[in-house]
């Protein structure tokens with residue numbers, strides 16, 4: 001079974017939100033994809049179906065699809081409701097808005113919304129701010145996962161549309177994630193892209209807090225900051241975390257490109273080359289996802 005722990009749901013509302021920034025008020029969900037050379041998403045049901053067709057084509061059992069602008073929970077809720085066994089909903093969330101607690105409580109009422117995604121560098125929120133604690137409190141109460149983007153952050157669509165990205169990368173620090181994770185030991189906490197440049201810090205966070213998981217998604221372009229290969233990265237991560245806390249992901253996002261097979265092929269080849277056995281690979285490519293994201297009990301034990 002393959003599960004993809006990290007892909008994006010670029011809904012109509014995603015493009016309409018970017019459209020307001022880009023000064024495109026009418027039909028931004030058609031005009032912006034056209035500008036980007038991407039397919040228009042259609043409504044949320046159509047995009048959910050498009051994704052499931054794509055997952056079928058690549059024999060992917062399940063994927064986390066992330067609503068990628070704040071306030072777009074409803075889009076992934078619709079997708080997860082339509083395909084509950086195939087789509088796990090996740091949503092970008094800005095904890096520092098006045099209606100954040102109510103929005104989050106409402107989102108977690110939906111069983112298909114599994115993960116709340118924080119982007120502290122983008123929203124310029126310190127991870128030790130009380131609003132972030134409130135997110136972890138809610139995740140603990142509702143048995144959900146928190147994803148915290150750390151390290152370098154670039155949003156392809158914003159870049160291509162010429163929109164500014166005034167991010168403060170200092171705020172996406174895995175050590176700040178670790179400080180939270182140790183206070184909420186029941187909450188699985190996902191750091192994507194091996195820390196996206198904060199690799200050492202992501203490993204330190206994972207060693208400090210056993211509830212921290214690392215996702216392997218994207219082309220991991222941050223490696224250019226290090227004298228490392230992807231093989232080295234997997235090898236070190238496995239040394240520190242073992243096979244039960246790595247979550248395979250692709251960071252797939254738009255159509256017609258669709259699901260990113262090359263990322264899967266490369267990571268599968270790296271693990272095989274490292275001599276990682278079938279059972280451990282099955283954890284990385286799916287078992288850990290079932291346990292940490294879906295909250296299912298597995299032979300590795302119930303999500304604590």
Ligand SMILES: [Zn+2]
Nearest residue numbers: 006007008251
């Ligand atoms: Zn991503």
